[in-house]
Amino acid sequence: MSNRYAVILAAGQGTRMKSKLYKVLHPVCGKPMVQHVVDQVSSLKLEKLVTIVGHGAEKVREQLGDDVIYALQEEQLGTGHAVMQAEATLGDKEGITIVLCGDTPLITAETMQALLTQHEEEQAKVTVLTAHAEDPTGYGRIVRNDNGLVERIVEHKDATDEERLIQEINTGTYCFDNSALFQSLKKVGNDNVQGEYYLPDVIEILQQQGENIAAFQTPIFDETLGVNDRVALSEAERIMKSRINQHWMRQGVTIVDPTSTYISSDAVIGQDTVIYPGTIIEGTSQIGDDCMIGPHTEIISSTIGNETTIKQSVVHDSEIGNSVSIGPFSHIRPLSDIGNDVKIGNFVEVKKSTFGHGSKASHLSYIGDAEIGENVNLGCGSITVNYDGQNKHLTKVGSGSFIGCNSNLVAPVTVGENAYIAAGSTITEDVPGEALSIARARQTTKENYVQKLKDKMNEN
Template identity: 45%
Template sequence: MIQPRSRTVVVLAAGEGKRMKSDLPKVLHPLLGRTLVGHVLTAASAAAADRTLVVVGHRAEQVTAHLSEIAPAAVPVLQAEQHGTGHAVRLAMAAAPEASGTVVVLNGDVPLLRPETVASLIDAHESAGAAATVLTAEVADPTGLGRIIRDSTGGLERIVEERDATAEQRRIRQINAGIYAFDAAGLRDALGKLSTDNDQGEEYLTDAVGLLAAAGAPVGVHVAVDVTETLGCNDRVELSRLRRLLADRINEGWMRAGVSILDPATTWIDVTVAVDRDAVIDQNTQLRGTTTVGAGAAVGPDVTLVDTTVGAGATVLRSHAVQARVGAGASVGPYAYLRPDADLAERAKVGTFVEVKKSQIGPGAKVPHLSYVGDATIGARANIGAATIFVNYDGVRKSHTTVGESAFVGCDSSLVAPVEIGAGAYVGAGSVVTNDVPPGALAVTRAAQRIVDGWVRSRRPGTASADAAARAGEAAGGEAAHHHDAGGTVPGDTATD
């Protein structure tokens, strides 16, 4: 029985990235759901490696902490002083003396690299029994990149960094992608022979490839099908270009899977997001983190969802949601804000200028507009009138409010927690509720209305209001007496829908 070949992955993530002009290490800059190094580690998963080593250096503690979150099995290897890529790989191999078979070396700033490309590189390398295999690409502008130098037979002779290249060599458009597969034994031998006789005074990993080739060992070249996979990131301009390329790739993938994206240019979807078929994503929409969008849902325009679940057939319009759940057939917005633990059941509605935090909105319940719902449970088919405030915080504690099934809360009411509105109960508009309301009861706390006849004439003479009142009085044959019964409440004026 043939034993599977041992494999080791080495990711180079020690550089400072000075051109990023950032306090954040370059490999930790985010790109649509993952950091740069997070994308590379995802691509590296295709190697099915026995061990993954990540060489860290600049702000090593930050990079190591990030690795513990996203790839706890990866082993950080400290390169305290950066003396080149060859030096970095030599340190990694010293940290894994048991490593044998195939060693895959990846730069930590190539976020568009696909797992399929890593797998094909390894397959080409192992099938050929090569000492080394270099991933290359043909580019229109090779400025700043290492060039592939061929021998008289077309084989790889060596790789020359641009700073060390002649004018003729700089015209070569086949470049080194900084991604390799090596035989472990040959790599160790070549690393031990590296020198610093170059413009930078560093140990180049590319020289290890040249040493193997010069010794007559088989060195292969594997050309990337998609040149964008080999693009690295040195500054924020390049980072923005990679973001656009990755966004286009993600959007195209979802559209081919049956999702309608109405304006791909303004739609940004993280690689960690999931969208079901027949969902419609409108313009200016961001889907981030672990967000999921169900079949037939409509999201956008002008929506940002972070770690949020949107159920099948739901609608989210011009709103912002973080760690929220929108049930099947529910409706959100426009201009709503769902904060963490906002949980809308099926067919629930959260409308215009409504904020919801740590609350459950029951099936078919409505909070149509201009309200704050915090630390609450709202029962099925309840209706919350405009400008209702769930008063959940007393300056020390957060308290809970419960609104029962089919309850009806009038406009401009304040529910002072902890309090419970019973099933089928009514709250009159303008009330401040501090005590529980029994099921089916009516709670009214507003004061009786007072009328002061002639107040404008006596207190605001000469104003536009006084003139208008005078004209109205003349038309009516004099000021009429006003009578008002403040003791009753008409249920129909207690809330809006």
């Protein structure tokens, strides 16, 4: 097998997106388009991966990091000119280079591998990835000779009326003999409607030299979708969402309504988990077996254990244990760690806190910057008062403690193990283990107060 290289074209501004965000950074199912392409091509055991950047170059570098080599296309003078920017890195290499567009997020590693395999089997100088389009408007057309061999590719704007009837289209993905690619690029001109240097012109140059030109037609047209505007972005999202949902259903996950369920391409879901309508699973979330998620639940970059139920709630950047019940209408904010057999009930907010096994906050509570032990009961309206206006402070509640309803724990404060806090208390000092702490005003009742108040008002 020859050495393999890849060039990803990601320098276009994407004016039709009408956005401040650089085109290839627009997300599809939660991941930037160009990241989808990089992730897929990286599985092909490449020697080098070069990304051509232009507009928004720094943002692309921030997204892709140091896993790729960058080449800057300062002026956007066409796809051929873009690939030429990789010459400093790849110009002297022997092997195969696959060229891809950074705005084709649906292309898969399987299709790329099939393209490479055909290229190697036919010992071609270039192999074009093509597709059949019912409506080929806007695409470059594959022009074949009488023997069915690829003769050239003509851009839509440069095509004759007869050529525009051709339905086999150029997807913008190619395999090249690397040496032939860079030698031919030097011969590409810009005598066309756009005044640009087209990469497809390399095919005609190689064909005129008598070189072997091959084509691989993908049976899955959707993979070739290039995103140039918000309409195409929406279509890519729909296709990717369907692809992801079908994958997990085939892996043993029940998705009650796939049309209203959004799952990140990086998420992992266990068998016999049920996903109800309106659920969004983002980032690198991992969900265990036998869970019930939703309806109308958002999970962001979190780990969920087995047999856990999360209803109508938000979980963000946190870890949730096994057999946990969350919701409805709970909010688990970042850096929370919820142990096994915990209950977080309706209208409970948890932030940067740990809950030991078996603890409960059943309703209407805020628990922030806290360490809650095992088998703790936090009554309705329990609050950790963690912020003094400048700094956040820690609350510790020992295992087995009982916090009565409508209690304020003013941090920094520690409640010992098996302690009791009376309902309505505001705790400002540490409470020893197995103690009962009452911190509320003594009740005073003034009998006949209302009548006395009325009499006084009548006197006036």
